[in-house]
Amino acid sequence: MATTSQAGAVTDVPQAPGAAAADEPLIQLLDEHGELHADEKFSAYVEDVDAEQLRGIYRDMALTRRFDVEATALQRQGQLALWVPCRGQEAAQIGSGRATRPGDYIFPTYREHGVAWTRQVDFAEMLRIFRGVSNGGWDPRENNFHMYTMVLxxxxxxxxxxxxxxxxxxxxxxxxxxxxxxxxxxxYFGDGASSEGDVHESMVFAASFDAPIVFFCQNNQWAISVPFEVQSKVPLATRAAGYGFEGLRVDGNDVLACLAATRYALEHARRGDGPVFIEAVTYRMSAHTTADDPTKYRASAEEQEWEPKDPVARLETYLRASGAGDDAFFEQVAADADEMAAGVRAKAFTFPDPVLEDSFNNVYAEAHPLIREESEWFRQYDAGFADNHTGGAR
Incomplete structure (x- = not known):
C-alpha cells in the first residue's frame, strides 16, 4: 500500500476536557484529512489491502451506518423497544472485525453491529432482541459471534x-x-465497562494462563453520562502493563489502524504469547441508547470538535483522492444501503410474536412444579380479558 508520509503516530485527537490521556500518541495510518501515513511497526499488517478491499471496507462501514439510522427510526416509530446506536464507531468495528478468522470466537456487548456484519450476521436478525421477540436473533454456532450481552x-x-x-x-x-x-x-467492551470488576478479573486470568484473547475496548468517551476522565486518569491501554501483557492505543476512527492493530494482536495471541489489550479511541456521535438524551450532559462544541474526524467520511476522502472510488461507486453504495434498509424494515415486520407460554417453558429444561403453577395462574388471568383474541394479555 502506497503511503504519503513517514509519520505514523498522531496526538491531535480530542478527548473529553481535562482527560489525562489527551497527549498520549495513537497508532494511526489514515489521518482525519484522509491522508495515508507509514508506521514502522503496523503498516506491514495492511500491505495486502488493495483498492478493491478498501472499497469493500468502505461499503461495510456505510451499510452499518445506514442500518443504524434505520434501526433508530424504527425505534422512534414504536417498532423497537430500544436501540443502541453505533454511529461514529464504524471504523473500530469494521477494522477489527475484518481482522478475525472464521474460527475465532467473538464476544460482543450490545453495540457491535458492524462487527456482527463482518461475521455474516444478517442486519435484520440483530433487531429481534430489540423488538422483544427473541432472546437473541442468530445462532452463534454458525458464525462464532456470541449473543449480545446486556449486562455490562x-x-x-x-x-x-x-x-x-x-x-x-x-x-x-x-x-x-x-x-x-x-x-x-x-x-468487546466500552470505556465504562472497563471500570467493572469483571474486566479486571478476566485480565488477571488471561495473563496468568496466556489465554489467546484480544481485549478490544471502544473508548467512545462517554459511559452513558459519565465522561472518560472520570472513568480513568490514564489511557486505558496503559493498564495492560499492570497485568503483564501488551496494550495498544489506536485511533478508533482510522479503519486501517484498527485493522492493523487487531491483526497484530491476534497474531500475538494465537502463537501463544498471551493476551493483548487494544484501546480504540473513538467517539459516540449518537446517544448511548434511544432512551438517552446526550444534550443533558454533553456540550455541542465537543460533538462539533469530533465531527471532522468522522471515520466514514475519512475513508471516502482517501478513496476519492487515490482514485479508488468515484461518484458512481459512492452513489451505488448509497443505493445499496437504502435497499438494504428497506429490506431490514420489511423483514422486521414479519417477525412472529413470541408465545408467552414459552417464557414459562424455557426457564428449566424439565417441567418444574412452581413454574407450572405460575403458568396456570397466568392462563386464568389471561382468560379474564373479554376482548382477548390474540392469546396474550394486553
Whole structure:
C-alpha cells in the first residue's frame, strides 16, 4: 500500500476536557484529512489491502451506518423497544472485525453491529432482541459471534474462559502451528465497562494462563453520562502493563489502524504469547441508547470538535483522492444501503410474536412444579380479558 508520509503516530485527537490521556500518541495510518501515513511497526499488517478491499471496507462501514439510522427510526416509530446506536464507531468495528478468522470466537456487548456484519450476521436478525421477540436473533454456532450481552462486562469473563479452553485444545501445538491454524477470542467492551470488576478479573486470568484473547475496548468517551476522565486518569491501554501483557492505543476512527492493530494482536495471541489489550479511541456521535438524551450532559462544541474526524467520511476522502472510488461507486453504495434498509424494515415486520407460554417453558429444561403453577395462574388471568383474541394479555 502506497503511503504519503513517514509519520505514523498522531496526538491531535480530542478527548473529553481535562482527560489525562489527551497527549498520549495513537497508532494511526489514515489521518482525519484522509491522508495515508507509514508506521514502522503496523503498516506491514495492511500491505495486502488493495483498492478493491478498501472499497469493500468502505461499503461495510456505510451499510452499518445506514442500518443504524434505520434501526433508530424504527425505534422512534414504536417498532423497537430500544436501540443502541453505533454511529461514529464504524471504523473500530469494521477494522477489527475484518481482522478475525472464521474460527475465532467473538464476544460482543450490545453495540457491535458492524462487527456482527463482518461475521455474516444478517442486519435484520440483530433487531429481534430489540423488538422483544427473541432472546437473541442468530445462532452463534454458525458464525462464532456470541449473543449480545446486556449486562455490562458480563461477556468478558466468558470470553476469557473460552480462550483458556482453546489453550487446552491446542496444548500440544507448537507456536508455528498455533499461528497458522490456531483460533483466538476477541472480547468487546466500552470505556465504562472497563471500570467493572469483571474486566479486571478476566485480565488477571488471561495473563496468568496466556489465554489467546484480544481485549478490544471502544473508548467512545462517554459511559452513558459519565465522561472518560472520570472513568480513568490514564489511557486505558496503559493498564495492560499492570497485568503483564501488551496494550495498544489506536485511533478508533482510522479503519486501517484498527485493522492493523487487531491483526497484530491476534497474531500475538494465537502463537501463544498471551493476551493483548487494544484501546480504540473513538467517539459516540449518537446517544448511548434511544432512551438517552446526550444534550443533558454533553456540550455541542465537543460533538462539533469530533465531527471532522468522522471515520466514514475519512475513508471516502482517501478513496476519492487515490482514485479508488468515484461518484458512481459512492452513489451505488448509497443505493445499496437504502435497499438494504428497506429490506431490514420489511423483514422486521414479519417477525412472529413470541408465545408467552414459552417464557414459562424455557426457564428449566424439565417441567418444574412452581413454574407450572405460575403458568396456570397466568392462563386464568389471561382468560379474564373479554376482548382477548390474540392469546396474550394486553
Amino acid at each position: 462486562a458480563a461477556q468478558v469473563p466468558h470470553a476469557t474462559g473460552y480462550a483458556m479452553g482453546i489453550n487446552h485444545d491446542q496444548a500440544d501445538w507448537d507456536a508455528e502451528r498455533r499461528a497458522a491454524e490456531g483460533d483466538a477470542v476477541v472480547a
